[in-house]
Amino acid sequence: MNDKLFKLLIAIVSIVGVISIITLLIVTIVLYRQTSMITFLEKELW
Amino acid sequence: MKKKLFKQILAILGVVTFMVVTDIFIFFVFTNRCINYSSSQMQAKSVEVDQYLPFAKETKIVKKEYSEKLTGDLPKIDGAAALVPVFNSFVYSIYPESSVKYENGDFTKDSALQYHNTRGAFKGIVDGDCDIAFCAKPSNDQVQYGKDKGVELELTPIGREAFVFIVNKNNPVDNLTMDQLKDIYNGKITNWKDVGGANRPINVVQRNQGSGSQTTLEKLFGNEIKGNFFGPLGASLGFSFRYYVEELTKHGHIKMLKLNGVYPDRENVQNESYPIVSNFFAVTRKGETNPNVQKVLDFVLSPTGQEIIDEVGYVSL
Numbered sequence: 441m442n443d444k445l446f447k448l449l450i451a452i453v454s455i456v457g458v459i460s461i462i463t464l465l466i467v468t469i470v471l472y473r474q475t476s477m478i479t480f481l482e483k484e485l486w
Numbered sequence: 487m488k489k490k491l492f493k494q495i496l497a498i499l500g501v502v503t504f505m506v507v508t509d510i511f512i513f514f515v516f517t518n519r520c521i522n523y524s525s526s527q528m529q530a531k532s533v534e535v536d537q538y539l540p541f542a543k544e545t546k547i548v549k550k551e552y553s554e555k556l557t558g559d560l561p562k563i564d565g566a567a568a569l570v571p572v573f574n575s576f577v578y579s580i581y582p583e584s585s586v587k588y589e590n591g592d593f594t595k596d597s598a599l600q601y602h603n604t605r606g607a608f609k610g611i612v613d614g615d616c617d618i619a620f621c622a623k624p625s626n627d628q629v630q631y632g633k634d635k636g637v638e639l640e641l642t643p644i645g646r647e648a649f650v651f652i653v654n655k656n657n658p659v660d661n662l663t664m665d666q667l668k669d670i671y672n673g674k675i676t677n678w679k680d681v682g683g684a685n686r687p688i689n690v691v692q693r694n695q696g697s698g699s700q701t702t703l704e705k706l707f708g709n710e711i712k713g714n715f716f717g718p719l720g721a722s723l724g725f726s727f728r729y730y731v732e733e734l735t736k737h738g739h740i741k742m743l744k745l746n747g748v749y750p751d752r753e754n755v756q757n758e759s760y761p762i763v764s765n766f767f768a769v770t771r772k773g774e775t776n777p778n779v780q781k782v783l784d785f786v787l788s789p790t791g792q793e794i795i796d797e798v799g800y801v802s803l
């Protein structure tokens with residue numbers, strides 16, 4: 441694999457990954473604003 | 487050449503794995519916890535209103551017959567989610583059936599019974615959209631909103647309730663002292679291990695400004711409640727009123743904490759051994775001229791009204 445192709449693949453994977461993380465964070469914030477305190481406590485990981 | 491290709495593929499796989507692991511971590515630690523179990527009505531209104539309709543065939547309210555039904559100009563009633571079972575029972579006893587109109591999951595504008603939760607009810611009292619609100623003590627902002635509009639609120643205590651602190655049922659902590667709570671909400675204690683629990687940050691959860699329980703918390707510990715930056719990665723400390731936790735949300739995944747060694751059950755509210763017992767109120771406008779408003783208050787404070795409060799699960803005066 442030449443260096444240009446490698447860099448391009450890394451860039452694509454990073455951009456897609458960062459977009460997925462940002463989307464998930466936005467969805468989480470939207471859900472958090474709608475959720476009740478009790479639900480948030482109930483589903484805590486222990 | 488092959489070695490270089492192997493390294494490049496490894497690097498790409500490494501980036502992909504990092505992104506996927508980060509997504510999975512965020513989903514299970516944060517996103518999944520924000521997805522509600524409850525019905526859309528419970529999410530939107532904090533209570534299943536249609537299960538507590540006063541004149542429905544199947545209803546969970548306490549039904550007490552009363553000799554005198556109101557006639558004439560009927561006061562509009564509204565209030566907090568946790569008090570819906572109480573004021574809907576009052577309505578059953580003294581309002582005519584025709585005065586309550588509920589269509590498509592909500593009360594119609596001309597219905598004498600309304601439900602807009604604490605913030606909406608206080609606004610309704612000031613704006614003249616409702617006449618009696620059944621709620622906890624109003625926040626300073628709510629009192630100020632009334633003053634700005636030239637409306638003074640009159641608070642008539644009608645019953646008592648414990649303000650409780652709640653955690654996940656797997657949290658090993660069962661008891662906190664008032665001093666520990668004060669230090670947690672002032673940001674001096676930030677980890678559960680400092681109060682005998684696991685080595686996890688304390689996530690100080692709060693509710694919307696103006697909600698009954700948030701106002702009560704701020705009156706106890708001040709407006710400057712400090713969150714812990716790492717809190718969301720730890721274990722949460724929430725708060726509510728006892729009846730709401732015990733009766734309206736029976737999932738059994740949370741538990742109420744003892745305070746100074748006293749559990750917030752009904753008996754300990756009654757004998758006032760639980761440290762934070764507060765009144766809840768019928769809120770009206772000072773100088774109200776509709777005589778039916780006083781008639782409702784008289785009924786609520788009568789033996790029948792107080793029996794309703796006890797039978798619903800709260801503690802009468």
